[in-house]
Amino acid sequence: MATMMMASSPPPLPSQSHPTHFPLPSPLNTLLEHCNTMKELKQIHSHMICTGLVDSSDAWRRLLAFCCAHKSCDMNYAQHLFEEMPNPDPFLWNSMIRGYSNSNSPEAAVSMYIHMLARGFEPNVYTFPFLLKAFTRDAVIAWGDELHAHVLKFGLGSNAHVRNALIHMYACSGDIETAQHLFERSYKREAVMWNAMISGHNRNKQFEMSCKIFVDMVKQCVSPTAITYISVISACAKLRDLDFGIQVHKHIEESGTLPNLKIENALVDMYAECCDMDAASKLFEGMKTRDVISWTALVVGFARLGQIDRAKQLFNQMPERDAVSWTAMIDGYVRTNQFKEALEMFRDMQTQDFRPDEFTMVSVLTACAQLGALEMGNWVRVYMDRHKIKMDVFVQNALIDMYSKCGRVKTGFEIFHKMHERDKFTWTAMIVGLAINGRGEDALQLFNKMLRASESPDEVTFIGVLTACAHAGLVSKGRELFLGMITTYGIKPNVTHYACMIDLLGRAGHLKEAFETTTNMPMRPNSAIWGTLLGACRVHGNAEMAELAAKNLLELEPENGTAYVQLSNIYAKCKRWDEVRRLRQIVMERGIKKEPGCSMIEMNGEVHEFVAGDRSHPRSEEIYTKLGEMAKELKIAGYVPDTSEVLLETADDERENAIFGIARSWQWRTD
Secondary structure, eight states, X not given: OOOOOOSOOOOOOOTTTOGGGOOOOHHHHHHHHTOOSHHHHHHHHHHHHHHTGGGOHHHXXXXXXXXXHSTTXXXXXXXXXXXXXXXXXXXXXXXXXXXXXXXXXXXXXXXXXXXXXXXXXXXXXXXXXXXXXXOXXXXXXXXXXXXXXXXXXXXXXXXXXXXXXXXXXXXXXXXXXXXXXXXXXXXXXXXXXXXXXXXXXXXXXXXXXXXXXXXXXXXXXXXXXXXXXXXXXXXXXXXXXHHHHHHHHHHHHHXXXXXXXXXXXXXXXXXHHTTOHHHHHHHHHHOSSOOHHHHHHHHHHXXXXXXXXXXXXXXXXXXXXXXXXXXXXXXXXXXXXXXXXXXXXXXXXXXXXXXXXXXXXXXXXXXXXXXXXXHHHHHHHHHHHHTTOOOOHHHHHHHHHHHHHTTOHHHHHHHHHHOSOXXXXXXHHXXXXXXXXXXXXXXXXXXXXXXXXXXXXXXXXXXXXXXXXXHHTOXXXXXXXXXXXXXXXXXXXXXXXXXXXXXHHHHTTOHHHHHHHHHTOSSOOOHHHHHHHXXXXXXXXXXXXXXXXXXXXXXXXXXXXXXXXXXXXXXXXXXXXXXXXXXXXXXXXXXXXXXXXXXXXXXXXXXXXXXXXXXXXXXXXXXXXXXXXXXXXXXXXXOOOOOSOTTOXXXXXXXXXXXXXXXXXXXXXXX
C-alpha cells in the first residue's frame, strides 16, 4: 500500500522558460490553468487556431509543455504539435523527453534525446533528470553507461539534480554499487539523494539497508521528506519489523508531518503487515481523510489474518472500491479455505464492472484448483486471454497447479514447456502435479532437470519428490532424497516431510521403520502423522501397531471418530470381533460421531457440495432415487459387497456426488 518514490524530482525550469511564466493573453492563461483533460487541451488548441493565437510561439510552447506534463498526456498528439514547430529550442526538446518519460517510454525518450543532439542542441541540467526518470533495468543496461558518460562530457556531473537522477537510475535498476559510489562522492547530500538510495534498496528487496540508510540520514541531521517516510515505512512492512516501524511512526509524529494521507496509508499498511490490527484500526479511525487505499489496507490486514468476517464488514462499508480491494477479499476467502465464496466474490466483482488483474486471477485459479473446478478454470484461462491480462510466471504457476489438481496434468505440462521464464515455484508446481497424479517416475525425472537448470529446490519441492517416491514405491530413492535434503541443501525437515516419509514407508509395508521414524522425529508427531501410520496399518493388517498409532492419535484428538473407524476395521479384518464390539460400545457411550464426509462436483461451471446424511440439495430426491435404482442393478448383476470391514466409512456424499454427475450428464445428452 505504501507509495514508493519513482524518481527524484527534476529542478524547476527557469522563470524565463517555465510554462507558467509565458506572457500570454489572460483568457488563454486562465483556460490552460484550469485544463484537466487532454480533451479540454485539444479544445483550447482549436480555440487558438480559430483566434489566430496559433501563430504565437509562446502560446505554442506553453501548449506543448502542458501536454507533455499532463498526467494523461497523449504523446502522439504532443509529437504532432512538436513537428509543427519550425525551430524547436532546448525547452521544447526537454518537454518532449519529459513527456515520453512520464509515459514510461524510455526508448522514445532516448530517441528524442539522440535527435536533439543530431540537431545540434546540447543537453542542460533539465535534460537528464527528465530522461532518466522512467529508466527500467533493461534501459539502464542498454544506455545507462553511455548517458552517464554524456553527463560527464557536457560538464553536468556536479549538478545536484543530475547527480540525483543518476543515483536513482542506478539504484532502482539494481546497480546499487554504482549508486552507492556516486552517493558517497557527493559533497552535499540532500534529502532527495537519500530518498533515491532508500527507494533503490527497496526495489532490490534490500529492506534492512533501507532502514539503515534512514537511520544514517537522521543521524546526519537531514530532514526526511514525506517520500522518505513512505519508503522506510514500506521497508518496515516488508520486513514485518513492528518495533522499528513504531519508532519511525514516533519520529513522524514528532516531525509535525501529519496529517498526510499517503504517510498515514503507509502506516496503516505497515501495522496490518505486522499483524497489529489494533494499531492499524486505531490509526485508521483517527484519520481525518481516508481513501480507497486506507480502507483496502485494513481489509487486506484482516483477510490475511483469517478474520474474513471482519474484512467483509469493512469491505461492505467502503465508500468506493477498486480491483485491489476486491482481490483482497477473494484472496482472504482462499486463505481461509472458503473457495466457493472466493468464486462467488469473483462473480460479484465482474457483475459490478471491476476488471480483475493478474493478482486476482492467481487467487481465483487457486480456488478452482482446490475445488477441482476444471470448467471454471478453463473459463478463467480464456477470460485472461480475451482481456489481455498479463500471463506472468505467477499466473502460469497457478494454471499448472489448477490443471494438476483437476487431473489434467498433461495440460499443465504443456503450459510448463511453453513458459519462457520459470522460477523454483514453477518446477515445484509441476513436480507436485505429476506426483499427485501418480506419475512418480516423471516427477523425479523433472526434479533432476530442475537441478541441471541450476534451480535450487525448497521444502515444498521435496514434499513433491517424496510424494512421488511414495506413489511409485521407490523406498530407497525416498530415503536418499530425504537425507540429501538435509545434507546437500541444508533444509530442515518439517512435520510434512516426515509425514511423506511415513506414508512412503507405510505404503511399501515397512511398518516397523515407519513407526521408528515417527517416534524418532525431532518434533512431536501430530495427528496427521499418527493417522498416516494408522492408515498403513489398516492396509497391511497390523493390529498391534495400529493400536499404538490409534492410542497416540486419540490422545491428541479424543473425539476423532475416524480413528475408531480405522481401528475397528483393522480388528474386523483380523477377525477380532470382541475388540470390534468393545470399540462400538465406547463410541456409543461417549457419543462419538465420525465427522460427515464432504465432496464436491462441478457441473456446467457450478460447484455442487454434498455432505453425508444431508438431503438439503434441491435435487436430493432425484439423486437418491437413482442411487436406489443402481443398487438394485448391482445386486442383479451379482455384486457382493465386502463386509470384512464392519464400520465402513459409508461415503454417502461420494455416492450422491457420482449419481448427481451421472444424472446431469444423462439429462444433457437427452435434452
